[in-house]
Ligand SMILES: Nc1ccn([C@@H]2O[C@H](COP(=O)(O)OP(=O)(O)OP(=O)(O)O)[C@@H](O)[C@H]2O)c(=O)n1
């Protein structure tokens with residue numbers, strides 16, 4: 082049993098990464114970046130446990146990908162690390178930013194070889210540019226660029242972080258606490274993805290797969306004479322609407338399920354439970370918007386959507402174009418990529434008896450191609 086736990090920090094919000102995708106969800110072939118990084122470390126076989134620290138809303142989705150231990154992050158890198166350290170039992174802990182995606186086996190071995198030398202072992206890069214600090218040129222040989230992973234004695238790191246001071250890395254906290262730090266040569270490939278242009282510097286990252294991911298959705302709502310009718314994001318001129326917890330837009334609900342299906346993100350009821358009062362009477366365009374934002378932030382792009390509305394009444398023909406426009410705007414794709422079809426059921430079944438409406442939808446996604454922005 083190893084005396085070493087790995088903590089991978091992945092609860093950041095990518096605010097400096099100027100796209101709708103969170104950097105930890107960029108795809109390397111099919112793998113999200115966080116999984117690609119964790120798998121590379123796991124491959125070394127050095128760790129008794131691997132803890133991935135993530136935002137609460139991401140954890141359920143991450144569990145579909147891999148069986149690591151997931152811990153809820155905090156509002157800062159340090160808070161996230163503190164949460165993870167509550168679960169670390171081993172004598173040593175290696176902490177790395179998920180945003181440092183190309184950590185080599187050599188760098189790992191250089192760090193571990195120094196294990197006994199100090200309370201924290203830190204990789205660094207020397208500075209080769211002239212450094213001016215507040216208008217004074219300082220001796221650049223005394224300046225170090227600090228990287229991760231950093232190896233710490235767990236108990237010392239836990240104690241060093243019991244402070245309200247915010248440190249930007251583990252070694253600074255340990256030194257401020259009175260512990261010792263040893264430096265080892267870092268690695269250019271261990272650079273951190275902070276801005277989109279940093280992606281150019283990472284040779285270990287392969288492009289995302291060009292596969293198309295397809296999903297379907299199906300939903301039915303009964304008519305309710307006391308409500309207004311919303312269908313495909315458009316208000317319909319009818320003297321009845323749909324019985325539902327939300328506004329009852331059965332077309333948008335089927336579309337949401339198609340999108341969630343293609344992304345492997347479950348179904349509408351998991352995201353918006355119908356016993357949650359937050360969603361009572363809610364405009365389904367808001368639900369669709371929430372799902373679309375999530376889909377883009379998890380590294381997908383929407384290719385197209387196709388919706389078939391089965392309704393004996395009301396008549397849909399005059400609304401199809403408005404539905405396409407409304408949906409396309411929310412999906413952030415051209416109107417030509419959103420198709421809306423309508424059909425009756427030849428007076429058969431509950432639809433034919435005009436008791437309600439049924440909708441099927443299909444959606445296709447692809448991975449965001451970060452190679453074109455890097
Ligand atoms: N509350 C936070 C903030 C950051 N991190 C992690 O700490 C590492 C370094 O942070 P950074 O590169 O700054 O990532 P973000 O916080 O996502 O980026 P930004 O500051 O641009 O929002 C990242 O792996 C990030 O996921 C974390 O686990 N919890």
Ligand SMILES: C[C@](O)(CO)[C@H](O)COP(=O)(O)O
Pocket residue numbers: 158178226227228229249250251273275
């Ligand atoms: C820990 C770190 O990666 C060392 O260079 C860096 O300090 C993290 O800074 P960030 O602002 O949280 O990205």
